[in-house]
Amino acid sequence: MAEQKPWTRRTLAAQALGKVDAQTQAVVPPIHIATTFIRDPDNQYRTGNIYGRPDNETVREAEAILSALENAAHALVLGSGMSAATAVFLALKPGDHVVAPKVMYWALRNWLMNDLKQWGVAVDFVDTSDVNAVRAAIKPGATKLVWLETPANPLWTITDIKAVSEIAHQAGARVAVDSTCATPVLTRPLELGADIVMHAATKYLNGHSDVLAGVLATNSDDDYWARIRRVRAIQGMILGPFETYLLIRGMRTLHLRVFEASRNAMELATRLANHAAVAEVLYPGLSSHAGHAIAAKQMQGGFGGMLSIRLRGGEKAAIATAANVKLWKRATSLGGVESLIEHRASIEGAGSPCPPDLLRLSAGIEDVEDLYQDLHAAMG
Ligand SMILES: *Cc1c(COP(=O)(O)O)cnc(C)c1O
Numbered sequence: 001m002a003e004q005k006p007w008t009r010r011t012l013a014a015q016a017l018g019k020v021d022a023q024t025q026a027v028v029p030p031i032h033i034a035t036t037f038i039r040d041p042d043n044q045y046r047t048g049n050i051y052g053r054p055d056n057e058t059v060r061e062a063e064a065i066l067s068a069l070e071n072a073a074h075a076l077v078l079g080s081g082m083s084a085a086t087a088v089f090l091a092l093k094p095g096d097h098v099v100a101p102k103v104m105y106w107a108l109r110n111w112l113m114n115d116l117k118q119w120g121v122a123v124d125f126v127d128t129s130d131v132n133a134v135r136a137a138i139k140p141g142a143t144k145l146v147w148l149e150t151p152a153n154p155l156w157t158i159t160d161i162k163a164v165s166e167i168a169h170q171a172g173a174r175v176a177v178d179s180t181c182a183t184p185v186l187t188r189p190l191e192l193g194a195d196i197v198m199h200a201a202t203k204y205l206n207g208h209s210d211v212l213a214g215v216l217a218t219n220s221d222d223d224y225w226a227r228i229r230r231v232r233a234i235q236g237m238i239l240g241p242f243e244t245y246l247l248i249r250g251m252r253t254l255h256l257r258v259f260e261a262s263r264n265a266m267e268l269a270t271r272l273a274n275h276a277a278v279a280e281v282l283y284p285g286l287s288s289h290a291g292h293a294i295a296a297k298q299m300q301g302g303f304g305g306m307l308s309i310r311l312r313g314g315e316k317a318a319i320a321t322a323a324n325v326k327l328w329k330r331a332t333s334l335g336g337v338e339s340l341i342e343h344r345a346s347i348e349g350a351g352s353p354c355p356p357d358l359l360r361l362s363a364g365i366e367d368v369e370d371l372y373q374d375l376h377a378a379m380g
Helices: 009-014 057-070 081-090 106-114 131-137 161-170 223-235 241-251 254-272 292-298 314-324 368-379
Strands: 074-078 097-101 122-126 143-149 174-178 196-200 214-218 278-282 306-311 340-343 358-362
Touching: 009 057, 009 254, 057 074, 057 214, 057 241, 074 081, 074 223, 081 106, 081 143, 081 174, 081 196, 081 214, 081 223, 097 106, 106 122, 122 131, 131 161, 143 161, 161 174, 254 278, 254 306, 254 358, 254 368, 306 314, 314 340, 314 358, 314 368
Parallel strands: 097 122, 097 143, 143 174, 174 196
Antiparallel strands: 074 214, 196 214, 278 306, 306 358, 340 358
16 A cells, blocks of 8 residues: 555644544543542552543543644643643742743733732833844843744734744743634644644634633643643643534634635735725735734734734724724624624723734625625725
8 A cells, every 4th residue: 555644734633633532432432520539459550540630531532632642742731821821930940030922811901910929020022023033031040031923913913933943942931822814724833843732712612602712731740841741730720521522623623714704804904004094904914014024934724813903093093994884893802703803992991012903804704895894895
């Protein structure tokens, strides 16, 4: 028989790694719900299953799929994107220093600004799209972690993962990337040199706006990863088995959804850039975007489903547009099959770099003509 090429990530995701239930030959494995397991008569636990808080077989199935998607050796599924992100910071030690982006997911930025110091960890926020600014912010010896998000909420700022990883590693710091909006379909941060990749699986990975979940993945099974595992186990941050099953089901269509959302976002960005009511479109797929060249290098197959528009009529026009849409759903979050629109400044609060005239758009998988017409009418 001829040698076969390894199956692609898309194929592996569609079949959830092709796992079949050994007892029934079911093409969908059963959901493992037990919280406790029988000890062997000689007091051992040979299956590796002891108790539900540190680990779960259904969760391990999701982690195997995520490892394949991110080209990672190890993955952890957690109860939310925030529990995944905070576990990475809670595994640091008092005295450690962190460099984080000025433009990033607002709830994590607020937690870093207001709460992390209680654990003795200091944070500096820099423009991570400027490699020299990152270099200047790193304190060799003290900086243990550089946190990135690309494309970053809500301006879709692009950071060069490869360049920042080189700088961070020279100074002995790890790099973690919130890759929620890029998804493993379009970008694989570990292949670009990052040490840890994080996802709010609530968004594209699940894709149906009905599960809160988080993911971490890495190739380094070191002390730091062990501390992150321990944070999940001790604090009970593992995702429940039913939600994990939904996440696995969602990931079967990940590639279809992400490619379609990216196509819709690109089409909307192109058309809205020429719309009389729109002052600016922020989308890394447009050559006018400051991060376009780096995005074109580190994203493959599309630029993602997220874009923002700034309205010529200012904040009032932005809020009115969000009020007028009929098809777009006026809601926070992103990455679902349904398109969402949000006046971002209303939610981000103090310290946000988000201008008041900005609407954030999460392009879903609907007919792009319907999506455009609805926006056009709402801006009218
Ligand atoms: C939603 C989101 C998070 C937080 O995820 P939750 O599941 O809501 O806790 C983190 N980062 C990004 C980029 C997000 O969009």
